[in-house]
Amino acid sequence: MKYVVLSADGDRMVYCVPNKVADNLEDYCIEFSNNWLRTSPHAKKYRTGRGVCYSEEDFIEYLNQWIFPEQPSHLVENLGWIDFDENLPDKYKDCPQFNF
Numbered sequence: 001m002k003y004v005v006l007s008a009d010g011d012r013m014v015y016c017v018p019n020k021v022a023d024n025l026e027d028y029c030i031e032f033s034n035n036w037l038r039t040s041p042h043a044k045k046y047r048t049g050r051g052v053c054y055s056e057e058d059f060i061e062y063l064n065q066w067i068f069p070e071q072p073s074h075l076v077e078n079l080g081w082i083d084f085d086e087n088l089p090d091k092y093k094d095c096p097q098f099n100f
Contacts, residue, residue, distance in 0.1 A: 003076060005092055006056035008100040013056055014076040014092055018068045025096040028067075032059050033100055042066065056100060 002022035006013050006029075021028050037043045037052045042065075046052045064072045079089065087093060 001071065001073075003092060003095045005079070005088060005095050005097040006059065006100070007098075008055040010055075010081070012079040012082045012088070012097075014079060014095070015056075015060055015073050016076050017060075017063065017073040018071040021063060021068070021073070022096050025098050028063070029059065029098045029100065032062050036062065036066075054100065059100065 001016045002019050003014055004017050004022050004025055006015055017025075033052075033054070037046050037054060043052075043062075046054045046058065060073045060075070079092070082088065084097075084099065088095070088097075
């Protein structure tokens with residue numbers, strides 16, 4: 001398990017996720033947001049008349065329920081509001097990052 005930093009235009013959140021997700025974070029995030037949310041019958045609750053509504057927590061739920069239920073991801077720390085051009089705390093500065 002590895003740390004990643006996720007956000008959905010809000011606080012930056014550190015999660016512990018399976019290595020495969022951390023090593024390919026952008027691919028997993030794009031699959032979730034561009035494909036699964038729009039086509040899976042399991043994602044119907046996220047669809048609105050104006051598109052989809054979701055957060056990084058929903059991505060973690062997706063990982064835990066549908067992709068890696070045997071290796072559940074979990075929240076480590078809320079870093080609060082940090083702009084993407086600002087530095088992360090040293091212990092997270094080399095972690096993969098994604099903003100939904």
